[in-house]
Amino acid sequence: xxxxxxxxxxxxxxxxxxxxxxxxxxxxxxxxxxxxxxxxxxxxxxxxxxxxxxxxxxxxxxxxxxxxxxxxxxxxxxxxxxxxxxxxxxxxxxxxxxxxxxxxxxxxxxxxxxxxxxxxxxxxxxxxxxxxx
Numbered sequence: 001x002x003x004x005x006x007x008x009x010x011x012x013x014x015x016x017x018x019x020x021x022x023x024x025x026x027x028x029x030x031x032x033x034x035x036x037x038x039x040x041x042x043x044x045x046x047x048x049x050x051x052x053x054x055x056x057x058x059x060x061x062x063x064x065x066x067x068x069x070x071x072x073x074x075x076x077x078x079x080x081x082x083x084x085x086x087x088x089x090x091x092x093x094x095x096x097x098x099x100x101x102x103x104x105x106x107x108x109x110x111x112x113x114x115x116x117x118x119x120x121x122x123x124x125x126x127x128x129x130x131x132x133x
Contacts, residue, residue, distance in 0.1 A: 033075050041082040044073060049082065
């Protein structure tokens with residue numbers, strides 16, 4: 001009896017941790033794909049950004065990837081919808097809230113190191129180089 005309860009508990013745990021989240025992701029992706037309309041900026045699974053110009057009779061999307069260049073892609077090839085710039089502005093405002101009010105500098109954990117600051121001194125000229133001319 002105890003082993004049956006343990007087996008049932010493991011199945012419930014498996015369902016809660018693996019199956020349920022996967023179904024939620026699938027439903028979210030399906031909703032995203034069905035809500036794509038002309039005028040939306042999309043990112044394909046292949047990494048191309050473009051603007052949906054039309055939806056043809058086969059439910060494929062006509063996407064403009066550059067001025068005057070349109071491609072036909074399957075709806076399922078959409079990886080995501082790029083949010084409008086005004087939503088990006090809201091994100092920038094939230095990031096600005098992380099800046100210290102006292103000195104206007106970012107918090108220590110948000111600090112970015114300049115690449116010029118991290119470059120070491122150039123090697124002396126007497127060191128062997130890999131220059132094969």
